[in-house]
Amino acid sequence: MQTKILLDEEEIPRRWYNVLADLPSPMDPPLHPQTQKPVGPGDLSALFPMELIRQEMSPDRFIDIPAEVRDVLTLWRPSPLYRAKRLEQFLKTPAKIYYKWEGVSPAGSHKTNTSVPQAYYNMKAGIERIATETGAGQWGSALAFATMLYDLQCTIYMVRSSYTQKPYRKSMMHVWGAECIPSPSTKTKSGQAMLAKDPDTPGSLGGAISEAVEDAATHSNTNYSLGSVLNHVCLHQTVIGLECREQLQKVDDYPDVVIGCVGGGSNFAGISFPFAGDKMTGKHKEIDIIGVEPASCPSLTKGMYAYDFGDVAGLTPLLKMFTLGHDFIPPSIHAGGLRYHGDSPIVSRLVHDGVMRAVAYHQSEVFDAALTFARTEGIIVAPETSHAVKAAIDQALECRKTGEAKTILFNCSGHGNFDMSAYDAFHAKQLVDYEYPDELIKQSLARLPKIS
């Protein structure tokens, strides 16, 4: 039995898959933060190049990947699909477990799948600098890599708690020529406001987004770039799922269960959308698609499906999504990439419609799963990814009980080489399992913007 299922470079997808084309009814549109009218391309042009705005709103089922972008993708794609033989043996499960290994990219996670096309389209549009935010630092380093390829400057607002926990992510951004600033910072008005409210705040993704958006909106040579949540980001990540489908076909298989961790939703979207499309169009009706989030930031499992801002300061369009409230500050858990109050609108819609579902886990149980994975498959995953590992293990153990030989596929979205302090904390039994009191979530949801 093969350990890795590989594809040739020519088999890198030539087109991204746009799941919007297969929704039974259109999405609720994003609304302008002030007027609450649906936003048009013009409203977004201060932040994004026109081609990304076109992709954000496109109804087309497939969108061509530029040849120049595909050529860069060959640096790490197609990524290997592994059969987790050792993990299966350890769990004594009749299930087949496959994982897509995205840690082979230069920045060590799936994030480069979208940072490269985003930097490319910005370069084509004549933009000189890109501002962005980063949680755990995976997105920031991925964008630093991509902007370097196209000779763009790059400014990254990194959530302060991760900036402190993961100093070497910043070093990586420096190697690729980017500037990295802890957020909240004094560089922006939104940062100043957050610091005035709480000088010791650990920061949040929503807060760092405010700073990056403000930076881009107030500098004419600068665009903004987002590493998750938006439609075009999820679109670029579909190379993951498209490759998986090809790879599984080579061994005559198809998943019963598809799993990814969810912060903003992009890696989960990437592996699952092609399969969600199969499900919605009736090609494979029974597939179970599971997004896994931290119990300390449970937007899909305890949030509300409603219009909300994407950021703390209320600068972004209003998005219809599962949210805990835009000023919800999750505790500083080690999976910094999952500390986001909202979710991708498409993922939210598909969860709302029952095409997908969500589960939540505490950090100590997911690190326990990550240790099992490291000690069987050899790979030390990022804390974010460990959520997907935990769900896959639970599914496989369920199969041991029922005797079912399900095919389980999960997205092994990134390595944990820059997250070893979290493993140290786990070994020292210092990880705290935060659970937000429902009452506090209720209060934060009560502050959602009123839509007229």
Add this chain to the structure above:
Amino acid sequence: MQTKILLDEEEIPRRWYNVLADLPSPMDPPLHPQTQKPVGPGDLSALFPMELIRQEMSPDRFIDIPAEVRDVLTLWRPSPLYRAKRLEQFLKTPAKIYYKWEGVSPAGSHKTNTSVPQAYYNMKAGIERIATETGAGQWGSALAFATMLYDLQCTIYMVRSSYTQKPYRKSMMHVWGAECIPSPSTKTKSGQAMLAKDPDTPGSLGGAISEAVEDAATHSNTNYSLGSVLNHVCLHQTVIGLECREQLQKVDDYPDVVIGCVGGGSNFAGISFPFAGDKMTGKHKEIDIIGVEPASCPSLTKGMYAYDFGDVAGLTPLLKMFTLGHDFIPPSIHAGGLRYHGDSPIVSRLVHDGVMRAVAYHQSEVFDAALTFARTEGIIVAPETSHAVKAAIDQALECRKTGEAKTILFNCSGHGNFDMSAYDAFHAKQLVDYEYPDELIKQSLARLPKIS
């Protein structure tokens, strides 16, 4: 043009290549440290399992790789061979540059190629625990991974300067269940002696070897394991060069130049021995094989080809090799894996005979080359590996001058994800280019053991 040249899992070599079979005359034998008589298998049996001793002394050209070992190798092998298209363009060189990317292994370097078979043969021999040393931590983490697979305990003496510079390598060893102790330690007599001499010593590979050897020799359930230098270690690494030859054949190419960095010599041996064999047997006479070492620890370029101990305390057999003297303590440069006073006896012999040659570089110039590599190919290499990158770039620039379209192959032996503090120091212009005064090297060489 392809970026990566891949092989299928079935193309992982089935046999290691033993270059000893193609030497024009036999090697000088290792000598017993006390009697100075050639050591026999029995002399080594307190430290190594018999199968590894057999491989150490074998005259056979090929040695079968056990199926169980090959199955583990599939977790990361065959490793990709990259054509460095972007680097070539940046350098405006007519040369073709290929690099073998060994950073895809679980521990992030080539070291797992030998840690797995070493742990396997020890398990087969009924050994319960393995003691070893590590410099930069790549070998220690590789052995931690391998011993975990076979349920062996593992104790790692890590050179103190690297233990401090790279705290997360230790975390990685913990994830895989190993114990990691800074060396010199108070746990062994040799450690105690080194500390008595200099309580603030940064430690050295030679010193850590003494501690690990003493640990193994004084515990009956414990064997010793070495990550470089010895013949069987170099043998296991030949999968690298054997795969490269296959991969280049697929694009109808063959190297004019083969490059690897040299500490103890194993990754250099791994990529070069199959080509050195081709050269010695007359198949390809003109190939230029270059080992690259740090100017601060210049064993091949400024050492003496003589019998010396492999460790500081004089516990190991006497090996005929290039050495700076077994009590030579190199400065604490960031490429901790290259801080070794000696070299593989086979590599030494081949350099001595002119089959290979050696060059030395300072750390600031190799980090400069590593930055060029990260900014073109995207990969952030380990400080050790950056020495090979620098030599490859110099060769390619030479081709730009001469107009020659040489084929350059180098071993990209590991990633630098755990070495970012070194990149920070480089950016902060804090790297010091040590050069040992020739007088001091002379003094240290004057203390070589007298062979009667």
